[in-house]
Amino acid sequence: MTLLITVIVLALLFDFINGFHDAANSIATVVSTRVLSPVSAVIWAALFNFVAFFIFKDHSVANTIAKTVQDRFTSPEMSPLPMILAGLLAAISWNLITWWYGIPSSSSHTLIGGFAGAFIAAYGFEAVRSGVVWATAIFIVVAPVAGMLMAYLISLWFLHSFRKSLITKFVSITIMVGVAWAVWNTLEFKKDFNGGASYTYMFDRKVSKDELKKALTFKDDHYKEYAPVIAAGKDSLGQPDASGTVYTIRTDYLKKPGQTTELSELTVAIEQGIGKTKAGYRLLETHRISEQADPKERFDTSNLKNGFETYWLKVIFHGANFKWILLGFIVMVIGGTTLVLSSINMSQTNTLFKRLQLFSSAAFSIGHGGNDAQKVMGIISVALIANGNIASMKEMPTWVPLACYTAIAAGTLSGGWKIVKTMGGKITKVTPFEGVAAETAGAITLFFTEGLKFPWKIGGEVIKGIPVSTTHTITGSIIGVGATKRLSAVRWGVTINLVWAWILTIPVSALLAAIFYELIKLFLR
Known part of the structure; x- marks a missing residue:
């Protein structure tokens, strides 16, 4: 020391x-x-x-x-x-x-x-x-x-x-x-997850946001192509429910028109990360985020890091x-x-x-x-x-x-x-x-x-x-x-x-x- x-x-x-x-x-x-x-x-x-x-x-x-x-x-x-x-x-x-x-x-x-x-x-x-x-x-x-x-x-x-x-x-x-x-x-403006994917997971114990963010930071070469995608999901990670056991992870993967890679590949990569929490978990629901999605789901301003509430001041x-x-x-x-x-x-x-x-x-x-x-x-x-x-x-x-x-x-x-x-x-x-x-x-x-x-x-x-x-x-x-x-x-x-x-x-x-x-x-x- x-x-x-x-x-x-x-x-x-x-x-x-x-x-x-x-x-x-x-x-x-x-x-x-x-x-x-x-x-x-x-x-x-x-x-x-x-x-x-x-x-x-x-x-x-x-x-x-x-x-x-x-x-x-x-x-x-x-x-x-x-x-x-x-x-x-x-x-x-x-x-x-x-x-x-x-x-x-x-x-x-x-x-x-x-x-x-x-x-x-x-x-x-x-x-x-x-x-x-x-x-x-x-x-x-x-x-x-x-x-x-x-x-x-x-x-x-x-x-x-x-x-x-x-x-x-x-x-x-x-x-x-x-x-x-x-x-x-x-x-840099707010993130638009149109065409991306949403995953909702339930854990068998309370998991802190910092713990989950840390778990989603990994350098596994096998899933290297998904690392930026998971990083985007980690950065836009919302608050858990009242019990602290349910989280929704959004990624901007599959945004490009005509992209055909299966969603399951990304699911496996994400679960490689969250498995490091050593908590039991199960996937409650997953879906693609569409243009008609609720703005709160489609857009995210967590990438605009400052204390302002008004969007343009954040920008x-x-x-x-x-x-x-x-x-x-x-x-x-x-x-x-x-x-x-x-x-x-x-x-x-x-x-x-x-x-x-x-x-x-x-x-x-x-x-x-x-x-x-x-x-x-x-x-x-x-x-x-x-x-x-x-x-x-x-x-x-x-x-x-x-x-x-x-x-x-x-x-x-x-x-x-x-x-x-x-x-x-x-x-x-x-x-x-x-x-x-x-x-x-x-x-x-x-x-x-x-x-x-x-x-x-x-x-x-x-x-x-x-x-x-x-x-x-x-x-x-x-x-x-x-x-x-x-x-x-x-x-x-x-x-x-x-x-x-x-x-x-x-x-x-x-x-x-x-x-x-x-x-x-x-x-x-």
């Missing part, structure tokens, strides 16, 4: 250090353009780092971090806490070294390098899921390039909007309509939806701004962009909090699994994300002025409108990667939620806005030094973790 507490404390310390190490990422442009004073900017960034707690609820990045090491090596039987401790010590050490020298390196790559390095030192390369490491490594390049291209295009959009031309206004309106359409089609403030609505709103505001740029003077334009920068920096801070706090959530969850406190990431207690978001916000409050100087001025001089372009591009990149699912497997792994570097992302975005002036406006000497620091982060962190692991073994003998 002492070792577990040490790991959790160090993980939160890493999160805190991450906050002040990466504070510059979300406030560098706001400070360099003098929209906010350094103190005000730090408070602003810390506030929206914590706001991310209420927005990012799928924890996909945390899941990816937790999957860095093969499950069998993080089970309690393998006593993996010393390796997790070594990885954290390595990550903290490299973060402090780069902070001291003012190098904006990546906390996420430091963490993955340390985590993987310690387990490789203990068990060899078979302990690590190569797909997770490769996906992270790929985005060492992809994230800054995506940020750079996005910032470059947004900057060009702004620059062309100063012209009194109907074509530029048409382009702005087209972009706004396209974004509105994309956001609408991304939103808007559902974590997976709100981040896209927020991002869409910011793009709409920017689009609306481009429509009036040609009719206002330079002083009014500068004032307008300074106000817009408050929105764009807030969005980037939310993306920073959502991406970086989840990395530590993944590590703490693995530690809890390793100690036998929980069985999987799905059982992660609420205090874990709350503590992680609080730690990163507190760290941001402590600042990181050496890196602010590098990010805000040494790479390229930034004006308010360029600051808006860079931060908006960075926020879009972070929001997309947080929910990104690779369309193909990497190293045999399905990767959803990429732990990208906020440092790399905003650096690429600042380079992108600098490139719209001329390529010589970017100080490539500084940029090349940063790239070398990025490339070295994972291997150096892994090496440090291996050294720390060997030292920890000496103390544990």
Whole structure:
């Protein structure tokens, strides 16, 4: 237990250090353009780092971090806490070294390098899921390039909007309509079980809802194709009757027109799950859910996880939806701004962009909090699994994300002025409108990667939620806005030094973790 507490404390310390190490990422442009004073900017960034707690609820990045090491090596039987401790010590050490020298390196790559390095030192390369490491490594390049291209295009959009031309206004309106359409089609609404199946079971004893949900979580390869179906049934599981013995399970299986697979196959798969309750049971009734079914049976809003009662408030403030609505709103505001740029003077334009920068920096801070706090959530969850406190990431207690978001916000409050100087001025001089372009591009990149699912497997792994570097992302975005002036406006000497620091982060962190692991073994003998 002492070792577990040490790991959790160090993980939160890493999160805190991450906050002040990466504070510059979300406030560098706001400070360099003098929209906010350094103190005000730090408070602003810390506030929206914590706001991310209420927005990012799928924890996909945390899941990816937790999957860095093969499950069998993080089970309690393998006593993996010393390796997790070594990885954290390595990550903290490299973060402090780069902070001291003012190098904006990546906390996420430091963490993955340390985590993987310690387990490789203990068990060899078979302990690590190569797909997770490769996906992270790929985005060492992809994230800054995506940020750079996005910032470059947004900057060009702004620059062309100063012209009194109907074509530029048409382009702005087209972009706004396209974004509105994309956001609408991304939103998650209530589940429609039309064409699905309903099962009503009676147990011979009282079964709690949590017990049944846990029983319906399984990884039996024989019934692998039904796992998502049963997961849907588990998530929409209604309340039992007064006796606590009768439950109705709904699934969206057989929804596709013309599908002929027999319902009995799904019944067997479901009963493989509920049999784990060790309670006797019998199937009272099963039927297909039709279009004419009672709306209470056909539709389900349990996937929209928030405390609101009104349906549309549930949709808007559902974590997976709100981040896209927020991002869409910011793009709409920017689009609306481009429509009036040609009719206002330079002083009014500068004032307008300074106000817009408050929105764009807030969005980037939310993306920073959502991406970086989840990395530590993944590590703490693995530690809890390793100690036998929980069985999987799905059982992660609420205090874990709350503590992680609080730690990163507190760290941001402590600042990181050496890196602010590098990010805000040494790479390229930034004006308010360029600051808006860079931060908006960075926020879009972070929001997309947080929910990104690779369309193909990497190293045999399905990767959803990429732990990208906020440092790399905003650096690429600042380079992108600098490139719209001329390529010589970017100080490539500084940029090349940063790239070398990025490339070295994972291997150096892994090496440090291996050294720390060997030292920890000496103390544990």
